[in-house]
Amino acid sequence: MAQALRDGGLEVEATPDIRQAIWFKLWGNMTTNPVSALTGATADRIFDDPLVNAFCLRAMAEASAIGARIDCPIAQSGEERQAVGRKLGAFKTSMLQDVEAGRPIELDALVTAVHEIGAKLGLPTPNIDALLGLTRLMAGTRGLLPAATGR
Numbered sequence: 001m002a003q004a005l006r007d008g009g010l011e012v013e014a015t016p017d018i019r020q021a022i023w024f025k026l027w028g029n030m031t032t033n034p035v036s037a038l039t040g041a042t043a044d045r046i047f048d049d050p051l052v053n054a055f056c057l058r059a060m061a062e063a064s065a066i067g068a069r070i071d072c073p074i075a076q077s078g079e080e081r082q083a084v085g086r087k088l089g090a091f092k093t094s095m096l097q098d099v100e101a102g103r104p105i106e107l108d109a110l111v112t113a114v115h116e117i118g119a120k121l122g123l124p125t126p127n128i129d130a131l132l133g134l135t136r137l138m139a140g141t142r143g144l145l146p147a148a149t150g151r
């Protein structure tokens with residue numbers, strides 16, 4: 001597959017474990033996206049606010065613990081991941097762009113899935129739970145939940 005994409009002119013990096021790569025991507029996006037949707041803040045402002053940043057890091061730690069239990073360990077710290085995000089500057093996340101455009105948000109893919117996996121494993125996820133509840137309520141009051149979510 002990777003070679004076919006390269007042959008089509010795309011830059012491709014193959015990974016030996018797609019599950020790990022997907023969990024890492026999810027882990028890196030599952031806090032900044034919904035927090036930006038809730039607050040209207042760009043990523044740099046989220047990283048720069050000590051209270052909000054600490055909340056995000058706690059949720060990332062919960063997701064990292066889940067990843068370790070499902071054989072998708074995260075080798076990076078939340079702070080290291082945020083340092084990568086900081087290099088991108090004052091960007092609007094895709095979820096914030098969806099909110100601003102009045103489009104349904106991808107809450108289930110980014111947060112609900114992590115919450116549900118944690119629950120099935122019996123792992124406490126109080127920060128992820130709070131993030132899910134707040135974002136779902138905001139999206140529900142604005143009509144931004146996909147019909148399938150129905151919560």
